[in-house]
Amino acid sequence: MRRTARLLTGTALAVAAAGLVASPAYGAVGDVVADVGAGSLEVYPSSAVPGDQVTVNTAACGDGGSGAGDASAVGAGAFPLAPSAHDGDAIGQFRVPPSAQPGTYEIAAVCAGGGRRVTGDLVVTLTSARTQVHPRGSVKTGVGGALGPDPVQTAAGVAALAVAAAGGTWLLHRRARGDGI
Template identity: 80%
Template sequence: MRRTARLVTGTALAVAAAGLAAAPAYGGDAGSLEVYPSTVVPGGDVTVNTSACGADGTAAGDASAVGAGSFTLAPSAHEQDVIGQFRVPPSAQPGTYEIVAKCAGGRQVTGDLMVTLTSTREQIHPRGHVKTGVGGALGPDPVQTAAGVAALAVAAAGGTWLLHRRARGDGI
């Protein structure tokens, strides 16, 4: 009975300790820096925010890992977040970069930014006419369309005439 009680007590303590170790030190998501969009192409704008600095706090942001330098995070109307923006330089290379914000109180939070060469946010659909050399009835130039129709009519008339001569036995 004693052995079972020790086993149950030991298991309960281990589970409680694991739960405390996994619990965040602050409520909510106060320990991270949110980066939006998390994936960006070179030359794109990035917004970062965190609630780690408090409602009236400020923070100094550092995006020098991606080549954007420093920026400021200021209080926003959104809950208790501080928010800031920076632009990823057009010369940035693809990869994952750590963005850092240091609160006025000394607390530091980080978030990841992924730079890619292709945008995943918005796909561009082709518009306009395709220049294949074939043309079309609704093409951009009615003169070229009329010339194409005339060329087809001449070819059809010539082919009909040649077939008619062959059928009569006149030869080509």
Template identity: 75%
Template sequence: MRRTARRTARLLTGTALAVAAAGAVAAPVHGADGDVGDLGFRPATAVPGGPVTVNTAACGEGGTAAGDAGAVGAGRFTLAPGTHRGEASGEFRVPPSAQPGTYEIVAQCAEDGRRITGDLVVTLASDRQQPVPPRGSVKTGVGGALGPDPVQTAAGVAALAVAAAGGTWLLHRRARGDGI
């Protein structure tokens, strides 16, 4: 049984690796009119009023391109050789009035006139939000030593004191033999 399980696991792992490798070496997606979908965006999802960095390696080493973000209302921008070898990059700002949705951003390589496209996703919430530290008490139903209400805390302490005094009195009576 163990041998069969191992064989099945190897078969599934091998199949998954083959599918992943085939996806990694697949050719770029070409549209009907010869577009190449090779534009990358940072951040992956943009927010209205936020900056977007566009990059591509489709124009070759040292290549430049003219970009157009008119679909989202940002207008034209330039992609120039960037800090990453073989990539051209540029930047534009998403207008504050932009609505959530997916917008096609286009660039054209200066050297060979190739048209490059990519889909920019605009959302109302940023994927780069700062973590918010927790505040307040935890609502577990058990209560806490220092709850948010000092009156309830004082009443709880008083109830515990009465219970402790009563328990001590009962134990003292029992020890003397008075009984209950």
């Protein structure tokens, strides 16, 4: 019987601890920047709306390198890449035209001198990804029980756990005194 009392108390305490630890997780919407190596073109922001200014940079052109960018896929045309003070990157900018349609567009750059071509993707949307959207409502996690948004159910669950813990403690105390169960 001692083993049963310990098992009941342990189970009640584990369930209570799990209920106290459980909490919803919220994420923020932000820009995703890919790993920038020597052969890629970083596009920032990676998601833009028509009218936004976009900056591109690359380390592929070497220290003090320059080149020419091509955003004609999105309708912005050519733009220059100039040397940057940031770790030898070449940098350029263009504006997404108001007539741009939603979709993913390849932005390219060709380095001066070596002719090396690098590309990156720009996602055009009609709504800005930089406005944060906060989740509403509850999340279906499969936990079940009294972890819902209803305070009456939550209070009933906490009360049931407290009764189970008190009962288990009382049984252990009686067993330790030798009163039996």
